[in-house]
Amino acid sequence: MISMIVEGPNSNASRIIMHVDFDYFFAQCEELRRPEFRSKPVVVCVFSGRTDDSGVVSTANYVARKYGVKSGIPIRLAKLRLVDVPDAVFLPLDSAYYSQVSESAMSVISLYADRFERVGIDECYLDISERAGSFSAAETLARKIKNDVKRHTQLTCSIGVAPNKMLGKIGSDLHKPDGLTVIEPGSAADSIAGMDVEKIPGIGPKTSERLEELGVKTIGDLARFDLFRMIEVFGKKTAAYMHNAARGIDEEPVVMSGERQQIMRIATLKSDAASSAEMYPDLYALCKSVFQAAADKKLSFGIVGILMILDTLDNVTRSKSLKVHSINFESLHLTARSILDEAVKEAGPVKVRRLGVRLSDFQSSDGQNTILDFMGLGG
Ligand code: DCP
Ligand code: CA
Ligand code: CA
Numbered sequence: 001m002i003s004m005i006v007e008g009p010n011s012n013a014s015r016i017i018m019h020v021d022f023d024y025f026f027a028q029c030e031e032l033r034r035p036e037f038r039s040k041p042v043v044v045c046v047f048s049g050r051t052d053d054s055g056v057v058s059t060a061n062y063v064a065r066k067y068g069v070k071s072g073i074p075i076r077l078a079k080l081r082l083v084d085v086p087d088a089v090f091l092p093l094d095s096a097y098y099s100q101v102s103e104s105a106m107s108v109i110s111l112y113a114d115r116f117e118r119v120g121i122d123e124c125y126l127d128i129s130e131r132a133g134s135f136s137a138a139e140t141l142a143r144k145i146k147n148d149v150k151r152h153t154q155l156t157c158s159i160g161v162a163p164n165k166m167l168g169k170i171g172s173d174l175h176k177p178d179g180l181t182v183i184e185p186g187s188a189a190d191s192i193a194g195m196d197v198e199k200i201p202g203i204g205p206k207t208s209e210r211l212e213e214l215g216v217k218t219i220g221d222l223a224r225f226d227l228f229r230m231i232e233v234f235g236k237k238t239a240a241y242m243h244n245a246a247r248g249i250d251e252e253p254v255v256m257s258g259e260r261q262q263i264m265r266i267a268t269l270k271s272d273a274a275s276s277a278e279m280y281p282d283l284y285a286l287c288k289s290v291f292q293a294a295a296d297k298k299l300s301f302g303i304v305g306i307l308m309i310l311d312t313l314d315n316v317t318r319s320k321s322l323k324v325h326s327i328n329f330e331s332l333h334l335t336a337r338s339i340l341d342e343a344v345k346e347a348g349p350v351k352v353r354r355l356g357v358r359l360s361d362f363q364s365s366d367g368q369n370t371i372l373d374f375m376g377l378g379g
Contacts (some may be wrong), residue, residue, distance in 0.1 A: 097147030188248030193220030302361030
């Protein structure tokens with residue numbers, strides 16, 4: 001039975017995972033469009049409509065949290081707690097707007113990942129093992145991402161860098177808001193041992209209550225707790241997950257999401273390139289590869305983009321909309337080439353380490369442009 005726990009403490013050493021979570025997300029979105037709210041308690045509410053005050057709090061900014069206002073409490077209670085604060089703001093949910101803000105922030109973040117997985121509206125995982133190569137480079141990358149997100153959307157986020165998703169999620173929550181926490185593989189188990197078991201994603205109030213009855217309060221207690229006893233109480237699957245998690249072990253992969261929204265291929269150049277001509281052979285191969293992927297899915301594309309990752313780990317991106325949706329390789333290749341030429345010219349002296357080609361704005365290619373493309377007139 002013990003055979004299901006096969007992982008040693010160093011089995012995660014080869015991965016570098018990042019978890020990004022936007023701070024007080026819905027309330028921060030409201031602050032973006034009304035900067036005068038920043039200094040006031042902001043409470044985003046899900047009004048049920050029965051009476052003026054019925055419903056629950058969706059989230060609140062950190063000013064409001066100081067008064068004990070948080071997700072899930074009744075609006076009536078929130079109003080009570082803020083009764084002496086005359087400038088408190090209560091707002092209804094605007095999900096469409098929050099999705100837009102999320103979309104633009106996610107598209108900035110996703111460019112930094114080898115693999116990118118969006119989880120819900122305000123968080124995502126990045127596998128940056130190859131991109132970063134080391135935990136110190138990963139920390140630098142995390143700072144770049146925070147800056148880039150701020151520059152593009154003005155949002156603050158909190159990031160956890162760790163050898164797996166579970167520790168990344170614990171890390172992003174540790175120093176909120178605007179936090180950055182790095183949990184290195186060697187110190188993972190020690191750094192979580194003193195925390196409450198509920199810090200482990202998936203362990204809610206119910207499970208933690210049962211664990212407490214068994215004398216388990218901290219993650220360290222859980223790591224030491226007898227596995228066979230735990231299997232008796234929680235079943236094999238949950239017990240194995242908790243037993244591993246408590247030791248800082250989690251093998252869940254980062255699963256790419258949104259493959260339909262974009263097709264992207266990235267290649268590491270044999271040596272850093274300073275001119276676009278040096279990159280032409282790689283560019284050609286990348287174009288072939290994304291073209292094939294789109295063709296396999298019978299998708300025509302409206303936007304061609306390139307991504308250059310520099311020796312500084314900075315990203316340079318450029319894209320161009322085609323006049324007509326295309327399924328034509330030549331038009332893709334020529335467009336990508338002209339974007340690359342322009343991008344290198346504009347960027348000034350650069351050293352390009354990795355190059356990417358991206359297609360987006362897809363339509364099913366069974367549509368009306370097929371004939372034009374077939375005749376070589378499309379896109
Ligand atoms: N949300 C909600 N009801 C809840 C929890 C969350 O409507 N019970 C919504 C509002 C949040 C968003 O989901 O803004 C993201 O949830 P988080 O748990 O990440 O919380 P916040 O982003 O609000 O705050 P934090 O800064 O703690 O991440
Ligand atoms: Ca959040
Ligand atoms: Ca979240």
